[in-house]
Amino acid sequence: MKIIEPTVELIDDIDGAQILRKLERCGKVSRQSKLGDAESFVRSIIKRGHESVLEHVSLTFHIVCDRAIMAELTRHRLASFTVESTRYVKYDDLKVVAPFELTKDNTHLFKDMIHNHERSYAFLIGCGCKPEIARSVLPLCLATELYMTANLREWRHILKLRTDKAAHPQMRVVAGQILDILREKLPVIVEDITP
Numbered sequence: 607m608k609i610i611e612p613t614v615e616l617i618d619d620i621d622g623a624q625i626l627r628k629l630e631r632c633g634k635v636s637r638q639s640k641l642g643d644a645e646s647f648v649r650s651i652i653k654r655g656h657e658s659v660l661e662h663v664s665l666t667f668h669i670v671c672d673r674a675i676m677a678e679l680t681r682h683r684l685a686s687f688t689v690e691s692t693r694y695v696k697y698d699d700l701k702v703v704a705p706f707e708l709t710k711d712n713t714h715l716f717k718d719m720i721h722n723h724e725r726s727y728a729f730l731i732g733c734g735c736k737p738e739i740a741r742s743v744l745p746l747c748l749a750t751e752l753y754m755t756a757n758l759r760e761w762r763h764i765l766k767l768r769t770d771k772a773a774h775p776q777m778r779v780v781a782g783q784i785l786d787i788l789r790e791k792l793p794v795i796v797e798d799i800t801p
């Protein structure tokens with residue numbers, strides 16, 4: 607068993623200035639206005655709620671999280687997903703994301719529970735079950751890998767919902783990492799999003 611932390615990586619090699627110029631070019635067609643300060647233009651369309659312009663740019667993140675957070679992420683219908691399949695991957699050693707409230711005192715209990723899942727899974731595989739059948743005994747905290755692509759308008763929507771204090775603590779960790787990356791690469795797109 608391996609206990610891991612959720613991680614996020616932007617897999618696109620992006621040039622923030624170029625993206626802002628693209629958005630400006632697309633957005634300014636409506637009034638046939640001259641190109642100028644792309645950053646101010648993008649800031650103004652966000653302020654005015656003219657967010658459809660942001661749909662011209664999409665970004666893909668590689669996310670490692672548990673199955674429960676994956677299920678929440680995949681509720682976002684305007685995003686595209688490719689997810690590690692528990693039907694086809696056979697788990698010899700379970701990789702799990704620890705619950706947020708895990709302390710020194712209860713870590714051994716948590717490990718015992720995961721060992722039970724490991725034993726049940728190995729038992730079913732030993733009985734000749736395929737991984738797609740044996741997966742029934744895998745825990746929700748099983749770590750999984752996925753790629754998630756969405757346009758900038760949808761990322762803004764997701765980040766507003768998923769960094770809010772109403773969101774699950776581990777979802778906020780994942781969304782917080784995405785927000786940090788966008789703050790570094792495309793600050794104007796997320797500067798109004800404050801968890």
Ligand SMILES: Cc1cc2nc3c(=O)[nH]c(=O)nc-3n(C[C@H](O)[C@H](O)[C@H](O)COP(=O)(O)OP(=O)(O)OC[C@H]3O[C@@H](n4cnc5c(N)ncnc54)[C@H](O)[C@@H]3O)c2cc1C
Nearest residue numbers: 678681682683684685760763764767768770771772773774
């Ligand atoms: C704190 C929190 C608690 C939650 N609790 C639960 C829960 O208990 N049970 C549960 O089932 N879900 C729950 N959810 C999931 C939630 O209901 C949404 O399914 C999820 O957040 C996706 O959001 P969305 O539908 O706005 O966004 P997306 O699917 O990302 O869509 C983006 C936007 O596109 C528009 N849109 C997309 N599809 C349609 C459509 N078919 N018709 C009209 N407009 C559309 C909407 O404006 C939508 O906001 C929870 C979410 C959060 C953040």
